[in-house]
Amino acid sequence: MNQPLTPEHLAEIREREQAATKGPWGTYYDGKGTYTIQSGCRVSLDAGFTSDGDIATLHGEHGDGQTYVNADFMARAREDVRDLLAELDRVRAERDAFADRVDTLTAVAKSNKRHVQDMYAEVQKANRERDEVHRVYADERALRIKAEAERDGLKKRLSH
Template structure:
């Protein structure tokens, strides 16, 4: 079976044309320029904006989570379109439905399904966000255990030779994890 790429000239690099739109066989381009483009592209795929921004955002989410009204949240409906997210709703055999106060009120129209979905989302967020933060911490710790401390080394195709990663998108998982700041830090034994 022959695969034909009609937009790529015969004898030219198919991967380079697909990623960069040109290769070293194109007029005015050199092998050094193509190699540099692959290396820059590979480095771009293994770096992120700023690790401290991500860490700060996680810390802000954790702070908001800790500051929110504690306990289970639920919803009540007034029959006219207004949903109330309540803290610790429960049924009391003597008093009926009780709670520890409203967390949020969402006003909508009777039969408005979007208001219902929004109220459910808010009510579940009280338990979903801490769960996701816990899972994130577990996954980050697991990834840190698997990261190879050796730096990535990219060939002319943009493949990481140090870690045997032969794809350019996504880039080497070791490089991506390091760019997220997930590598295990050495502890000082002194």
């Protein structure tokens, strides 16, 4: 399966899990090749191996490893499906929490970007103003130096 579970499909799986005979399930082997999947399997000192009832029977040949593997898979499926659904819920909740966090961080980053752009514009304006002040200062300094030179020249002429 390459597609995510649709909500409908997931709901169907949950319904089947809830409707199935309660677990835990186990297997009983008759020694001749037949495995019985049973619910509520337990061993007691007085009754020996007992269960709450049969779920399914798999017939194979004595020593047929595949029948055992299939029976074991079926018996464990009851708890495995429940556990996988719980894990899926946990992982999706974690994913959703991370998605919310990413949304928050994205909004903060966009706000910060606007703020940085505004600050950059202010710095650019301040740099232009500074450059203008430097230009005016340089012009005023040049005028002062010229005026001092003229003054010094006039003083020399008057003193002769």
